[in-house]
Each structure stands twice: as C-alpha cells, then as structure tokens.
Amino acid sequence: xxxxxxxxxxxxxxxxxxxxxxxxxxxxxxxxxxxxxxxxxxxxxxxxxxxxxxxxxxxxxxxxxxxxxxxxxxxxxxxxxxxxxxxxxxxxxxxxxxxxxxxxxxxxxxxxxxxxxxxxxxxxxxxxxxxxxxxxxxxxxxxxxxxxxxxxxxxxxxxxxxxxxxxxxxxxxxxxxxxxxxxxxxxxxxxxxxxxxxxxxxxxxxxxxxxxxxxxxxxxxxxxxxxxxxxxxxxxxxxxxxxxxxxxxxxxxxxxxxxxxxxxxxxxxxxxxxxxxxxxxxxxxxxxxxxxxxxxxxxxxxxxxxxxxxxxxxxxxxxxxxxxxxxxxxxxxxxxxxxxxxxxxxxxxxxxxxxxxxxxxxxxxxxxxxxxxxxxxxxxxxxxxxxxxxxxxxxxxxxxxxxxxxxxxxxxxxxxxxxxxx
Amino acid sequence: xxxxxxxxxxxxxxxxxxxxxxxxxxxxxxxxxxxxxxxxxxxxxxxxxxxxxxxxxxxxxxxxxxxxxxxxxxxxxxxxxxxxxxxxxxxxxxxxxxxxxxxxxxxxxxxxxxxxxxxxxxxxxxxxxxxxxxxxxxxxxxxxxxxxxxxxxxxxxxxxxxxxxxxxxxxxxxxxxxxxxxxxxxxxxxxxxxxxxxxxxxxxxxxxxxxxxxxxxxxxxxxxxxxxxxxxxxxxxxxxxxxxxxxxxxxxxxxxxxxxxxxxxxxxxxxxxxxxxxxxxxxxxxxxxxxxxxxxxxxxxxxxxxxxxxxxxxxxxxxxxxxxxxxxxxxxxxxxxxxxxxxxxxxxxxxxxxxxxxxxxxxxxxxxxxxxxxxxxxxxxxxxxxxxxxxxxxxxxxxxxxxxxxxxxxxxxxxxxxxxxxxxxxxxxxxxxxxxxxxxxxxxxxxxxxxxxxxxxxxxxxxxxxxxxxxxxxxxxxxxxxxxxxxxxxxxxxxxxxxxxxxxxxxxxxxxxxxxxxxxxxxxxxxxxxxxx
Numbered sequence: 009x010x011x012x013x014x015x016x017x018x019x020x021x022x023x024x025x026x027x028x029x030x031x032x033x034x035x036x037x038x039x040x041x042x043x044x045x046x047x048x049x050x051x052x053x054x055x056x057x058x059x060x061x062x063x064x065x066x067x068x069x070x071x072x073x074x075x076x077x078x079x080x081x082x083x084x085x086x087x088x089x090x091x092x093x094x095x096x097x098x099x100x101x102x103x104x105x106x107x108x109x110x111x112x113x114x115x116x117x118x119x120x121x122x123x124x125x126x127x128x129x130x131x132x133x134x135x136x137x138x139x140x141x142x143x144x145x146x147x148x149x150x151x152x153x154x155x156x157x158x159x160x161x162x163x164x165x166x167x168x169x170x171x172x173x174x175x176x177x178x179x180x181x182x183x184x185x186x187x188x189x190x191x192x193x194x195x196x197x198x199x200x201x202x203x204x205x206x207x208x209x210x211x212x213x214x215x216x217x218x219x220x221x222x223x224x225x226x227x228x229x230x231x232x233x234x235x236x237x238x239x240x241x242x243x244x245x246x247x248x249x250x251x252x253x254x255x256x257x258x259x260x261x262x263x264x265x266x267x268x269x270x271x272x273x274x275x276x277x278x279x280x281x282x283x284x285x286x287x288x289x290x291x292x293x294x295x296x297x298x299x300x301x302x303x304x305x306x307x308x309x310x311x312x313x314x315x316x317x318x319x320x321x322x323x324x325x326x327x328x329x330x331x332x333x334x335x336x337x338x339x340x341x342x343x344x345x346x347x348x349x350x351x352x353x354x355x356x357x358x359x360x361x362x363x364x365x366x367x368x369x370x371x372x373x374x375x376x377x378x379x380x381x382x383x384x385x386x387x388x389x390x391x392x393x394x395x396x397x398x399x400x401x402x403x404x405x406x407x408x409x410x411x412x413x414x415x416x417x418x419x420x421x422x423x424x425x426x427x428x429x430x
Numbered sequence: 431x432x433x434x435x436x437x438x439x440x441x442x443x444x445x446x447x448x449x450x451x452x453x454x455x456x457x458x459x460x461x462x463x464x465x466x467x468x469x470x471x472x473x474x475x476x477x478x479x480x481x482x483x484x485x486x487x488x489x490x491x492x493x494x495x496x497x498x499x500x501x502x503x504x505x506x507x508x509x510x511x512x513x514x515x516x517x518x519x520x521x522x523x524x525x526x527x528x529x530x531x532x533x534x535x536x537x538x539x540x541x542x543x544x545x546x547x548x549x550x551x552x553x554x555x556x557x558x559x560x561x562x563x564x565x566x567x568x569x570x571x572x573x574x575x576x577x578x579x580x581x582x583x584x585x586x587x588x589x590x591x592x593x594x595x596x597x598x599x600x601x602x603x604x605x606x607x608x609x610x611x612x613x614x615x616x617x618x619x620x621x622x623x624x625x626x627x628x629x630x631x632x633x634x635x636x637x638x639x640x641x642x643x644x645x646x647x648x649x650x651x652x653x654x655x656x657x658x659x660x661x662x663x664x665x666x667x668x669x670x671x672x673x674x675x676x677x678x679x680x681x682x683x684x685x686x687x688x689x690x691x692x693x694x695x696x697x698x699x700x701x702x703x704x705x706x707x708x709x710x711x712x713x714x715x716x717x718x719x720x721x722x723x724x725x726x727x728x729x730x731x732x733x734x735x736x737x738x739x740x741x742x743x744x745x746x747x748x749x750x751x752x753x754x755x756x757x758x759x760x761x762x763x764x765x766x767x768x769x770x771x772x773x774x775x776x777x778x779x780x781x782x783x784x785x786x787x788x789x790x791x792x793x794x795x796x797x798x799x800x801x802x803x804x805x806x807x808x809x810x811x812x813x814x815x816x817x818x819x820x821x822x823x824x825x826x827x828x829x830x831x832x833x834x835x836x837x838x839x840x841x842x843x844x845x846x847x848x849x850x851x852x853x854x855x856x857x858x859x860x861x862x863x864x865x866x867x868x869x870x871x872x873x874x875x876x877x878x879x880x881x882x883x884x885x886x887x888x889x890x891x892x893x894x895x896x897x898x899x900x901x902x903x904x905x906x907x908x909x910x911x912x913x914x915x916x917x918x919x920x921x922x923x924x925x926x927x928x929x930x931x932x933x934x935x936x937x938x939x940x941x942x943x944x945x946x947x948x949x950x951x952x953x954x955x956x957x958x959x960x961x962x963x
Contacts, residue, residue, distance in 0.1 A: 175606070192603065197478035197498050351584065351603070351610030353479045358524035361608040365560035382557060389520035392492045393481055 012225045012234075012245050013218065014261045016106045023140050025147035028108035034153055036227035037112050040119050041161045049120045053223070055231035057243030062088055062179070062216030063292065063321045064397075065242075065310045072213055074203035075121045081210040082125065085118035086188065089130040089137070089217045090172055090179040094293030094344055096324030098247035099217035101259045103130065103137035106221070107144035111167065113220030115154065116227060118165055121213055125166045129184050132174035141169045176348035180396045181214040183350065194352045195396035218247055238264030242309035246320075252288075252327035253280045268306040268313075272327065283329040287412070291321020293341050294401030296408030297328075318408070333428045335420045338409035339367035345402035356399040359390040363406050370417065373424035380410050380417055440506040448501055455483055455496035458509060465509055466518060466547050468525075468633045469585035470497035473690055474594055477586050481521050482547065486511045493517055515551070522552035528563045528608060529634075530580045538635030540648040544583070563608045571601070572620030574640055574694055575629055579611045582636035588612060588628035595691070596783050598622040612636070623784045627691045630681060639678065641698055646672040654896035655682055655950055657883050659703055659749045659876040660696030662789040662796050664885025666951065667692060669700075669877055669896035676700045676877050676897060684951045687889065693787045700877065703749070706859045709872035710902030720870060725904070725912075731869050733765075733916045735852035739825035742769040743818055745811070746804045747830030748793015750906055751881025751893055753929035755795070756937075757910035757921070759803035762827065764917045770808035770823065773799040774831040789886050794876075798884030801939055812837065818846050825852040829906060830873065834862040856909060873906050874899035881907075881926040882948065884955065890943060891952030 011017075021027040028034070040049060054069030075083055087110060091099035102110055110128070118126040128145075130138050145167050148154045156164045175193045177183045182196040185207045206212020222244060226234045234244045242264040248271070251257050255277030262271060272278065272288070279285050285300045290308075296318040298306070306316045313320040328337060346364035351357040363386050366379050387403035394400070410417055419427040435450035441458055448457040455465050456472070468480035476498045484493040488506035493513060508514060525544060533539040565579030589601045589612065600618040603610055614620060620628070629639045651670040658665040658679065665688035668680045679700060681692040712728030713720040723731075736742065744762040746755055755773075762769050777790040799805070808814035815833070817823065819842045826847070833847065834840045840862075847853060847866045855867035858875045878899040884890050899905065907929065914921055923932045930945040939955050947953070 197476060197495070199498070346607060349607040351605070351607045354481050354521055354524045354583065357584065357608055357610060358527055361563070362524075362527055362558065362560065369560060389517070389524070393484060393517055393520070395478055395481075 009245070009261075009263050011261050013102065013109075013221055013247055014259070015225075016109065017101065017259075018105075022105050023107055023144065025108060025144065025151060028106070032228065033108050033224070034112055034148075036224040037115050037153060038159060039227055040116050041159045041163055044119075046120050046122050049116070049227075052231045053120070053226060056226045056234040057231075057238070057241075058219065058222055058226060058234065059242065059310070060216055061218035061222075061246065061323070062181075063093065063319075065320065068215065068219055071203070071215070072117070072120045074201070075211045075213060076204060077122075079204070079211050083121050083123040084207045084210055084212040085114060085121060085123040085126040086181075086184065086207065086212060086214045087114045087117075087126070087128040087217060087220055088179060088181065088184060088214050089128050089134070089141070090184060091134075091217065091322075092131055092176040092179050093322045093324050094341065095249065095251050095289060095326040096292045096322040097249045097251075098259050098323060100134060100137060101247075102217055102221050103134060104140050107137075107140045108148065109221045109224060110141070110217050111144055111148055111154075113223040114167065114215075115165060116223045117213065117215055117220055119163070121211070123213075124164050125168065127188060127207075128167070128169045129178070129188055130169060130171050131179075132172045134171075138169065138171050145169055175350070176344075177350040177396075177398060180398060182396065184214060185212065194350055195398070197395055239307070239309045239311065241311055246308065246323055248308065248323040248325050250276050250325045250327065252325075253283065253329035253332070254278075254327040255280050262308055264309040265312070266308045268303045268308055271308060272303075272325075276327075279327060279329050281329075283331065285327065286330045286332050287328045287334065289318075289324070289326040289328075289405070291319050292324035293326070293344060294405060295319045295321045296404050297412060299412055331428065333420075333426045334409055334413040334416050335367070335371050335426065338406060339364070339371040341405050341409075342367040342402070345398070349398065349402065353395045353399070355390045356394045356402065359386050359399070360402045362386055363402070367406070370421055371426075373420075375417075375421040375424075377418075377421060379421065380414065383407070383410055437501045437503050439501050439504070442507070442509055450501070452501050453497055454485060454487075454494075454499045454501060454505075454507055457501050458496065458507070463509055465496045466543075466551060467497060468543060468583055469587060471587050471590075471631055471690075474587060474590040474631075477590065480525075480583065480585050482518065482525075484514065484517045484521070485509050486514050518547075518551040519554070522548055523554070523557070525583050526552075526556065527558035528580070529583075530562070532581070536578075536581065536635040537638045537643050537648070538581075538632075542635055543633035544635075565609075565611050570640075571614060571637070572625050574626040574698075575620050575637055576640050576643065577612060578636050578638070581634050582612055583634055584610050584612070585633060586612075587631045587633070588637055591628050591631060592620070592622070595627070596622045596624050596786065598783060601628075623693050623695065623781070623788065624691055624786060626694050626697050627681070631690070641701075642678045646677050651677060652896070653680075654894045655892075656877070656894045656896060657794060657885075657891045658692055658696040658699070659794045660693070660699040660788075660792070662748070662791040662794055662886040663688065663696075663787055664794060664883055664887075664889060664891055664952070665692045665696055665787065666891070667696075669894075671877075671896050674897045676704050682950075686951065686954075687885065687887075687891075688787060691787060693784070695788065704858075704875050704877050704897075708858055708900050708903060709860060709864075709870065710900050712872060713867075713870040715868045720865070720867070728869055728871060729909075729912055729916060732854050732871070732913060735854065735868060736765040736825060736827070739850075739852040740766055741823050742766040742825045742827065743808065743814060743823040744769050744771045744804075744827040745814070745829065745831060745833070746771075746773050746799055748773050748775065748791070748796040748799060749830060749876050750795060750799060751879060751926065752795065752798040752802050752884060752890070752933060752940075753881045753926045754879075754906045754910065755799035755802035755804045756929055756933050757907055757914065758829065760919070760921070761910045761914045761917070764914060764919045768807055770814050770817070771804050771806050772808040772811045772814045773804050774836070775811040776836060791886065794885070795883040797886055797888065798882065798890070801884060801937060802933065803937075815843070819843055821846055821849060824850060826850055827854045827856070828863055828867075829856045830858070832861040832863050856906065858903065871909055872903040873909065874903050878903075879905055879907075879926075882930060882945070885952075888955040889952045890940070890948055890955060892948050892950070
C-alpha cells in the first residue's frame, strides 16, 4: 500500500522545508490558494470521506461547513496536537518527523473556513516536537507560505504554535480552547458548539494532527483517490500506534478496513516472545478492551471495531499477552483517568477517583466480592452524564475489563493476590 | 424590545407555554416544577457542572441538563422518569462520597441543598468506603466569609459571582479531579462590598458567614420580611431572629430593587442599629444629671419645654417610617409652626462595586420622610446643622440619631447642644447627644416596628416588626401621638395602617396607595422614579 501519511517518515531531513518541498510539499497549499474557492475545498474534502482522526471520526468536510459564513467575527482554525491518549503516539511521529505536512494541512483547513489566524496547540510534554514545529513554522513564514498576501493572492494567514501545560483533558476540543484562551483547561458546556462559539467566542474548527496531515495528499491526488481506499464509510488510511507485548511496536499506516488479526500477526509480527494474546485495546486507553476471540473478524475501520463492542478511537493499539494481570492493567488505566479528570463536573470528578480507589484495593488484595458490581454501577452512573466525553473515556475501559475478565477479578479478590502466573 | 415568541413544550405530559430562548429549568420553574440543581443560579452564567438537573428529552439518546437546554416547539420533557430519578440518585451519591457529612456542626444544616436533595432523591446508605479526600477546613476567605473545602461541591457559584456580579475576581478553582477546590488568588482577600452574598448562594455548607456562624441553628430562626435600614436603596431582606434578637439579615429576591443580593454593610448594620444597651426608662435632667422618671412626667416635661423654648430645631432619623415622619411633622408643627424640621442626612462617595447596590445616602427613608413633610424651614439638613452649631436655636428635638460627630465637627455641635435651653432626644441607646438632653425618651428600633419606607427611587415598601421592643421603650409613633394628644391635637389614626390611610388622604403622591396592598415587594409611587436630592 502506498503511504500517504508516513510518506516522508524515514527520509533524511524530512523535518526541513527543503526536503519537504523537494518531495512535492506545499504544492497543495499553492494549488488551494491559487485555484480553489473555500466551498470547492470543503466539497473536495467532503467527497474524500476523510473523518476526524482524533478519535471521534466526525466527517472533516462537514465539520468545516458548520462554520457560519455570515458571522462577522474572526474565524479560527486550531490544530489539536495535544496527543495524550494512553497508547497513542502517532501524532508525535508526524510532529517530530514531518512538521511541514501538519503545517500545510493546517493552512489548507484554515483556508477552507477562511480563517486568518490558525493555532497549533501542542502537548506540553512534547518539547522536541514543539521545537520542530516552531522551526518549521519559521521556515514556512520565511518562504512566504504563511503571513501576509500569500502567493500574492491577498489572503493573509498567521500561524501560532502554542504549547499546552500537559493536561490530558486539553485534548478535548473545548478544554483545549479554554486553555488556549488562557483559562483553566476545562471543557465547555455545549451547546453552543465551537463551530459558532469557539475560541474567544468566535467560530472555530479544531482538527487533529493526523486529519490535517492527510489534506495535502487529498488535494494533490484528489478526493476520489482517497475515497477509493478503505471501506464504504471509513475512507483512506489511518495511523495505528502499536505498543505492549508485540514483536514490532511502532506507528503503522494501514488502509481502513484492514483485518485486525492479520495486522497484529503479520504487520506487527505477532505477540512478543511467542506468548498468547490475552486482550487488546484497539483505540487508546479509553476504549473497551477486546478479547482474542472478539478480534477474529474485526477490521480496522470505525464500523467494524464498533460492531465488536469497542471503538477505533485514536488508533492506539495496546497488546496484552497472557502474563498480563488484568486487574493491574485496569487499575493502571483507572489511575490515569482519576489523575487526569479535570474535576469540573460531579460524576467524573468523584466517580473516576472512586473507581480507581476500588481497583487499587482489589489489586492490593483487599477487594470485596461486591466491588465488581459496584464499579460497574459507578461506571454506568458516569457514562453519558458528564460535560465532556472524558467521563465515558474513564467509564468504558473500567467496565470492559471487569465484564470481560470477571473470573480473573473474582479470583484476585478471593485469593487476595494476583493469580496470573508471570 | 425583541418580540417574544411563544413556544409550547410538553412538561411531564402537560402542555406548558413559554417563550423562545427560555431554558427548560426556567420554563419548568415558572410552571411550578422544581428541577433540582446546585450550580444553576438565575443571575449567573450557566456552568452545567453539578449534573443534578439532568432531564430526559424525548428523542434524545442522552439525558440533558435542564439549565443549558433551550425549549423548542413540541419538545417533550420528562423530569421524573426512571432514568432521571436514577441519575439524580447517582449524582447525589457522587456529591456525598467525599463530603464529611458533619451536619451536626455545620451552620448550613437546615437550609442545605445536600440535605434536602438527599432526602428527596437518594436516601441510601453510603457505598463509599475507600477513604475520603481531605481538604482545607476553616479557611478564611475574607472578613465575612469562611470556607470549608471538604463540604464544597465545586458548583462554582461563588467564583462566578465574583467574576460576573462584582467583577472583582477574588476566587478561582485550583487543583484537579477530586482535589479540585476553591481558593483565593494570590494576595486576594474576599472583601468586596457584596462578599457575603457568596454565603447565600453557596448551596451547601462550604461558605459560611463568619458573623452568623455557630450562633443559632437555622430552624430556630423566626423570619420576617422587611427592608434593609442601611441605606436608601431599600433592599428587600428577611430579618431572622432568635429569642427576640436579630441574628442575621438575608436578602429577599426583588428584581425591582436588589435582585438576589444585599451589600455587606447593610447585612451587618443591625449590630450597630439594634445592638448595644437599650434605654428602657425615660429620663429628665435635674441637678447633677439625668434621672429616671415616668413616661407621663417625661412627656409633660417635653410639652412644657417645647412650648417655652423657641426657635425649635427638629431632626428626624432617616430610619423612621413614613407613618412616624407624618406624625412627627404634625407634632412639631403643633408646638412650633415655624420650627426647622429636617431629616438626618449623611452621604458618602461610593466605589464602582459599592454602587451595584449601595446608595450614597445612608437614610433608608430619607425620601419618604421628606415627602411626609419633614423638611421645612431648615434649608436642608446640613444648613440646619450649621445653624445649630452657630447657636441659632434655643431648643431641639432629635430622634434616633447621634449628632455629635455626624458632620465631622463634634466639638462645635457638642458646645451648641450644651447651650440649648431645651433638648429632647428620643433614641434606643444613650448616645453622646442623649447625654446632653433635658429629656431622654427610650424608643424602638427599625426591627421592632411596622410601617413603610420609600426608597430613593420612589418605591414604597413594608417594614415589619421582627422582634419586640424592650419593656419601657415606646414606638416612635406612640410617643408622637401622645405628645400630639398633650398638645391638644389628638389624632384619630394610631396604627401604621391608619396613619398610612391618613397619608394617602393628605400627601398627593401617595393618594392611590393602600397599606394592605403594598405587598411583599413594595409598590412604586405614581409620581415615579427620580431620587430626591
């Protein structure tokens, strides 16, 4: 398969403007500015079938089209580079190795909504990535690709790279906007939605790094070429970051609809050290874990993974072999969400920590039989009742671990210790 | 004004007509359906964080918060469905797991929404046994407000109040997750002029009133709707008393006057106005000083004294009611037709935040008293004081105010008062002015009387007796009535209602009013607004 997103990865100097341009970079940007009208661009991306790669999978072109054209306020395009989902490191690769692809995608998206100020909000911990992005932006400015009167078209666009302070929640788009505004990284109650009331109350689109990085290719080759890949509803290619007990961990670009099992066994070399698979999280820490028998017929696209009872999410694949203590894994994930809950709304603020404390109690051999149903009940009380999707992100994995590995949890409680031989 | 578009919704199966743009929580409240909530407050921005107001809307897969959901034509809302009841129970549990449940020592007990909603929506034993989060206890936020972090449910009403109402921004949420807590910004003190309102809007026991704390359990309080005596804004309050003592003021909602708020100065003014050692026996001056006497003897002395010594200056307190002012004016004129008659007036400059509620004029009934005829021959209060200091009067009748120090020149006034041939002071306490009097008449204070105040904007509002005056002290009106009687001008009207009826006959601006129909929120004078300068 031809690589779209990873096409520059591994090329010496891939992060520099010279190399990027020598490989056709910024030609799409030039094409957009010179020859396309915003509506045309939106239609093109709609036709490509590109969907948001941050996790929710919302159609990108449609998201752009929600920005009101008659609103006199400035419009903002924000690239969400706050990649923090456990097990997810795909955006980081692009940020560090192919920053110009992200910038070019950001410029194209900004043009689509006729924004004159775009932001790249990058996760605080990605210090090296920030340097790379800042340097790339500087190069692009100097080359006249960003700034005033781009390519003599009269179109102005400023790009600001903003480093966050390291809160997971700031990857949630409205929390990101609160943070970018200089406030506490708290999600905002919706409605209103960012498309009409986003950054500083102005129409705003927030797109993920990977989504934006796909744009130059789509403009270069056309929507049809992109839509020819993948499945009926999941078009194009997707990055997967594979970690855990796997022979060849790393970032993979896969055509949507690729068989999950084949991907793990062949592309990634199978479970490490010849051990047996116990479970795999397909879409980052917040997604329900799948058992080996559940992935037999699953393909790597939004619909197929959802049908199996999980979600494709960010494509953060976490592989767990037979030596994994699922109690400990669940406790570890619960600890992450308890630590990262912003504390704004009651169910998440109180519920995430409560679940974590019970998981830890079980892990430490002090669990009670009733704890499992209690966690299921708490997670059910959080699900769907919070301001932002974080509540679901904490509740879903907790419930899935217990439902799918209940025997192991019960044994752990009964024996008051870990029963998984390592 | 924008046109109001009617919208019909189905609320728990019943048709409710409301207007476009209304939120479900408000539309429900307007039709008598109370949707439980913590963070929502009608005067603050929508936070949507407590999740207590989650309701079910037909055709929507997820429950929605009623505070942030606008009505739409035909929308069917369920506020008591099994799903809704289940989530309320769940939210109550979440809010209580880290709460210390220290109701026996919490001042909020009895008026706490955690208690109320727990009884209504949860009533289960706690399933939480894994160690509560601890937070700061008794943290002083400002001169009037103290914070208990463990009782806080992070509804952020206090934060939003300081951001949106006072715009003083003292408070913020700090830390994350279940360690989130409310804190002062560095160097900040919660001492804005409206600071104690955060206690009123705190739905739980996290913010309590340093003044009221530990004084009395709220269920023992007797609550009387009344008017704040602190200034001429006329904020609507509830005077709350325990064992015949005022324990606190709380704001009463009146959108035409004070909305949901009162200022701190007004809130705590009862300490000064109703506190201290009360006068309970009339006194007259004899060789060697003031000696107790009977009311009959004291009033006889007043009659004789006022008849003899002229010219007369008469000063009424701006805290006297319209009815008292009406009788006072009549009484003084009966003794001396050309007496200088003025209402005590003391103004101050206000900051922007103070101006949200406070009036420059400290007298709650300055406008009303003047309209009752107190305000003649003196050229205004300050001119009268100057003349008094200059020795232009030989007698004075002072009601309810300390004159010494009132205008900064305490020694001059003291000297002038000492030289008067006859001074009557009618007050609740032994003031510096009263010490110089020839007759001291013990009176009732604002909290012990009934009547009306007219605020700066021309709104007539009812003052009600919250406590009973001590034995020996008389109502100002009764004193005036007895003096009128002694002077041969007995009045046919005695009760506040009767006097008010007389006012409506004699004072043109009040002619269309009726005492009993003034209502809990007052009524505007037909002559309308505009402050009396």
